[in-house]
Amino acid sequence: MAGSRDAEAGDARAARRRIHEVVLAHIEDQIATGTLKAGDRLPAERDLATALGASRSAVREAIRILEAMGTVVQGTGSGPDSGTLLSAVPGAALTHLISLHVMLASIDTTDVVRARIALERESTRLAAKHARPQDHAVLAEHLTAMAAPGIGVAEFNDLDTAFHLAIAEAGGNVLVAELTTALRTAMRPTLLRALQAVADFPSMAARLAGEHQAIHDAILAGDGDLAAARVEAHIDGFYSAARPHRQRR
Amino acid sequence: MAGSRDAEAGDARAARRRIHEVVLAHIEDQIATGTLKAGDRLPAERDLATALGASRSAVREAIRILEAMGTVVQGTGSGPDSGTLLSAVPGAALTHLISLHVMLASIDTTDVVRARIALERESTRLAAKHARPQDHAVLAEHLTAMAAPGIGVAEFNDLDTAFHLAIAEAGGNVLVAELTTALRTAMRPTLLRALQAVADFPSMAARLAGEHQAIHDAILAGDGDLAAARVEAHIDGFYSAARPHRQRR
């Protein structure tokens, strides 16, 4: 049935839908109905192709999309790690998506900041309620690392991200945590530029460290509202301070 | 240089990176540096392939990913709408991504609800500050439509989504609006199931309509905090009421 352009059946009336979209819909349908679930293995590309009457290229394009969405991982060779498996790791995909759109300027950075604040207020409030000792340990660890004298801009920023992410994870809401990471990561280049433009980085680092400490304290105290307010002030304050340095282009 | 597995150059040391990833990185690099921006046209697939020393399949897979991210649209034929153009419409991609992960249960629906609340609190607060007369008109329109007697479950739900989306758009934050839509759309199947399980749908619709009206009133009054609180109660309340109906699986 390969090269049959001759109108396979009566379904030809449908709009010219690309084949890989049909394949994609087929797979997503099985996901929606529970026929396929995380951890399952998809049929081999070749089998899927013949089963759906499509070419392997079409199947591959569909799988490529699923992979980009973070719902599938592929491995070569044989064995348990080979083949196409349904995973469920939205983080990287989300980050990729947001980053692309920030780069394309289809999303304004101030919008990202506001969204971050909204999400982190929530995750911080959750963290204040649910954080366990080990979560606090992680946070404290990041705080210590950030206090290292002579720390570089990039390292500081990455620790900063890790700190905020740890809060989100302590909150226990997977989606909020993933979104927080995605937004924070998407802003990384912007943040680095801003930090590098800061005249007195050490004092800026000290100020941010102090704010982080205050946030942690509020979380430790279980005061969600206070922690949330401090997070908002922390994020908002930094961007307000950094924004004046506008890069050309 | 096509089938050359013989270590093209010194770059062989790099990990086995799939070719489409290289192509993708190449394009994203041009986006990051501003060489390519929204509205621009990518080279033809064949040209890109020869230019990068890759096969057309590889290029197509990379483009497929970009398309899935909502950064590219393709059109056949010639003319201004043909070829591969950089767009910047994150909405559909975001929705697709979230929906997939909700279906795969890699994201818990209660997490989605909490995230929605966090985002909609923000957008509602923004709407209370920035909404213009035409925004209010749209909101009022949706409210009227939802009040139609004998309205069906699906229609009501879609209008509900439209109402919340309109608020997000009135707030003026593109990212928050897109995220709101994505989360709301991802929850659509779940919401429909819940609504269909409601014994007395008309009275439920009336209750929700009343809450919507109250939210709109607060926005009209410019009281962001009140509006935000009402939105939170509205969303939280509905899910709490509907959750008891747990579907097997």
Place this chain on the structure above:
DNA sequence: CCCGTCGTGTGGTCGGACCACATGTGGTCC
């Protein structure tokens, strides 16, 4: 019993062919 080898199955890649579609260009007919 251990270990190397080879078979087999999986994704990764390629190139070339052809289709469908939309436009532009030119010639033709009135």
Place this chain on the structure above:
DNA sequence: GGACCACATGTGGTCCGACCACACGACGGG
């Protein structure tokens, strides 16, 4: 001269068949 039609051209869409790289598992020799 102007309206119109046919073909050349360029773009994505699709498919096929082949081969590579890789990893596991079975088989057989030492």
